[in-house]
Amino acid sequence: MTDFATVGAAYAAHSRSARGRLRHDLVAHRLLAELPAGPVRVLDVGCGDGEMTLRIAAAGHDVTATDPSAEMLGATARRLAARPGLAARVRLLEAGLEDLFFEGDRFDAVCCHGVLMYLDDTPGSVALLAGLVAPGGVLSILTKNRAAIGFREALRGDYPAARRLIELGSGTSVGNLGLDTRGDTAEALDRLAAEHGLTPLDWQGVRIFHDHRDDWDPDTAAYARAWATELAASSRDPYRQLGRLVHTLARRPPEGGEL
Numbered sequence: 001m002t003d004f005a006t007v008g009a010a011y012a013a014h015s016r017s018a019r020g021r022l023r024h025d026l027v028a029h030r031l032l033a034e035l036p037a038g039p040v041r042v043l044d045v046g047c048g049d050g051e052m053t054l055r056i057a058a059a060g061h062d063v064t065a066t067d068p069s070a071e072m073l074g075a076t077a078r079r080l081a082a083r084p085g086l087a088a089r090v091r092l093l094e095a096g097l098e099d100l101f102f103e104g105d106r107f108d109a110v111c112c113h114g115v116l117m118y119l120d121d122t123p124g125s126v127a128l129l130a131g132l133v134a135p136g137g138v139l140s141i142l143t144k145n146r147a148a149i150g151f152r153e154a155l156r157g158d159y160p161a162a163r164r165l166i167e168l169g170s171g172t173s174v175g176n177l178g179l180d181t182r183g184d185t186a187e188a189l190d191r192l193a194a195e196h197g198l199t200p201l202d203w204q205g206v207r208i209f210h211d212h213r214d215d216w217d218p219d220t221a222a223y224a225r226a227w228a229t230e231l232a233a234s235s236r237d238p239y240r241q242l243g244r245l246v247h248t249l250a251r252r253p254p255e256g257g258e259l
């Protein structure tokens, strides 16, 4: 497993950058639209430093946030301490996906964002995640888009790397933290969710036009224009297929009912 104790600070810096914010804004927008207004039970697997956990709790839901890294979980705890109004809505648990056990409890939403790219076994991980989704609940997965590997390198002008990745049809490339990370396609993730009884919803491509902009530092108005453009493209082919990340969602049919 990647040692997140050593890359935690770099991840936090990326997460706060405009590119990081774009990702969180797009994912939260799509996910929260699938949740009912009242408080529902959300599981955030691999919560990292808690950005999505805090956003979901601020939207009025009850979040169980889990991570195997004590350092990352500690970062979430510190951010939570600065938002006392949210503390009652969040429970923190130090555990990896493979060690989660809730004695029959299921969640109305199970999120696993930015984690599968670091793990070896996507089918096994999706099976575990799907098993935690309650009837009527959604599974939300954000991971590296295998279909677009090489696109960032080409836009940055690193042509040797881009050609190698494109010609090999590589499933792995170097991620934001300088680590090799694996990609999956939206189609494969949807197929796996369906194998576990979930109905795939529309997926989105995340960070299509701004992924390679390391130095991007827009003012408020420029960010708003960029966000609106990314949002428009995120749900439309062929643009969404070139997102750095894919965000797939799938819903378990309610008990005794159709979707």
Ligand SMILES: C[S@@+](CC[C@H](N)C(=O)[O-])C[C@H]1O[C@@H](n2cnc3c(N)ncnc32)[C@H](O)[C@@H]1O
Binding pocket: 001, 002, 004, 011, 015, 045, 046, 047, 048, 049, 050, 051, 052, 066, 067, 068, 069, 072, 095, 096, 097, 098, 112, 113, 114, 115, 118, 119
């Ligand atoms: C890139 S961070 C993403 C954090 C957060 N979900 C987000 O989207 O901002 C990846 C997180 O996955 C966690 N992780 C690593 N292996 C894991 C595993 N086996 N199960 C659950 N989480 C894991 C790491 O500790 C790290 O906090």
